[in-house]
Amino acid sequence: MTDLAETTVVTVQRIPVPETAAAADARLFLEMVRIANAVCLADAGHDYLHEEPEEMLGFWQDQTDWTQLGFAAIRGEDVLGAVKLMISNQPDASTVEFDLMVDPPHRGHGIEEVLLAEVEREARERGLGTIQTWTLHRPHTDGARLEPSTGWGSVPAEDPQTQFQLASGFTLEQVERNSVFDLTGDLSLVERMLDEALAIAGEEYRSIQWTSPTPPEHVDGFAYAISRMSTDVPAGGLVIDEQHWDAARVERRDARLKAQGLTVSVAAVLHVPTGRIAAYNELAIGEDRAGATQQFGTLVVKEHRGHRLGTIVKCANLLRWRELVPESPRVSTFNAEENRHMLDINETIGFVPASYAGAWKKVLAV
Numbered sequence: 001m002t003d004l005a006e007t008t009v010v011t012v013q014r015i016p017v018p019e020t021a022a023a024a025d026a027r028l029f030l031e032m033v034r035i036a037n038a039v040c041l042a043d044a045g046h047d048y049l050h051e052e053p054e055e056m057l058g059f060w061q062d063q064t065d066w067t068q069l070g071f072a073a074i075r076g077e078d079v080l081g082a083v084k085l086m087i088s089n090q091p092d093a094s095t096v097e098f099d100l101m102v103d104p105p106h107r108g109h110g111i112e113e114v115l116l117a118e119v120e121r122e123a124r125e126r127g128l129g130t131i132q133t134w135t136l137h138r139p140h141t142d143g144a145r146l147e148p149s150t151g152w153g154s155v156p157a158e159d160p161q162t163q164f165q166l167a168s169g170f171t172l173e174q175v176e177r178n179s180v181f182d183l184t185g186d187l188s189l190v191e192r193m194l195d196e197a198l199a200i201a202g203e204e205y206r207s208i209q210w211t212s213p214t215p216p217e218h219v220d221g222f223a224y225a226i227s228r229m230s231t232d233v234p235a236g237g238l239v240i241d242e243q244h245w246d247a248a249r250v251e252r253r254d255a256r257l258k259a260q261g262l263t264v265s266v267a268a269v270l271h272v273p274t275g276r277i278a279a280y281n282e283l284a285i286g287e288d289r290a291g292a293t294q295q296f297g298t299l300v301v302k303e304h305r306g307h308r309l310g311t312i313v314k315c316a317n318l319l320r321w322r323e324l325v326p327e328s329p330r331v332s333t334f335n336a337e338e339n340r341h342m343l344d345i346n347e348t349i350g351f352v353p354a355s356y357a358g359a360w361k362k363v364l365a366v
Contacts, residue, residue, distance in 0.1 A: 008075055011075075015070035017060050017061060017068070018057070042104045044355035057260075059260055065252065066088060070085065081101055083099065095239050096132070120364060123364055124364060132239065135358045149173050149237040179354060181331045183293070205304075208270050209320050210268075212258070212265075224277065225280050229243070230243040232302050236338070236359060265320055279299060289325050293330065293332065294332055298314065
């Protein structure tokens with residue numbers, strides 16, 4: 001639906017990356033963050049995904065591994081929407097990931113099409129043939145459903161964000177479940193699950209934990225484990241560019257997390273015979289420690305599955321987090337619906353669905 005003739009012409013401006021959130025040129029960046037939070041609240045129905053400007057800015061200011069750029073749709077003095085793009089700087093990159101966000105009061109009047117055109121233009125100019133994005137959806141929505149190519153999970157077919165993706169030539173390739181865990185309750189079940197999992201894993205595996213930055217003795221092992229995230233997790237029909245990691249990239253990431261103002265706890269499992277990290281889980285929170293905790297990566301390397309390592313890292317980190325950040329009331333995490341093993345662990349621990357995300361892909365003629 002295109003309806004831009006409300007008052008003045010809508011223009012598109014590149015969003016500068018300010019030095020600080022208080023800088024003179026920070027307005028468009030701050031508006032992008034505001035709109036992102038408004039969209040998450042409107043579509044997911046909760047504020048567990050809220051992000052502060054400093055968190056996003058700390059990520060954008062380091063462009064070594066990822067190119068971060070954004071565009072704002074403006075009418076008069078009003079910022080109506082924004083789109084942010086993330087592109088791997090590796091020479092074999094083939095995709096553009098983007099988040100297209102229109103301020104809820106201005107949806108459905110052509111702003112979405114204007115911003116999507118910027119994404120497609122940028123992708124074509126860079127010779128990247130695939131663009132991918134995500135939409136958020138509330139749970140327990142009535143009406144028709146749309147299933148992804150995996151056959152696992154579904155999203156509401158009549159949600160406006162679903163309708164826009166379909167009308168724009170995207171295909172639904174995966175559904176992720178956003179689950180939350182209540183950190184304020186009794187954790188005795190988590191303790192029992194950890195003890196049982198450690199006994200099953202045996203002496204070949206050792207549970208270790210740290211708070212970012214990564215200890216020097218684990219930097220190489222953690223780089224290897226993070227690199228497997230792009231190859232070992234379910235991707236549905238999405239195109240996932242393999243990510244190459246080394247110790248220097250882990251150190252850059254740690255510096256970026258610090259610049260974002262994040263406290264990050266890592267629970268990992270060390271495979272004693274090889275000295276490699278076989279599994280890990282990350283929990284993170286910004287400077288508002290009374291807000292929701294975000295779970296970042298959780299991975300069990302393929303060749304080490306079947307030893308309860310996923311249970312170990314999840315339970316160990318939840319217990320550690322309760323001591324580290326007792327103010328946070330909940331943990332929010334995303335898992336692919338086809339990742340039944342990890343969802344089984346979450347459900348047993350006590351995670352419950354809070355919202356869902358649809359992963360969409362469009363192949364361009366470049």
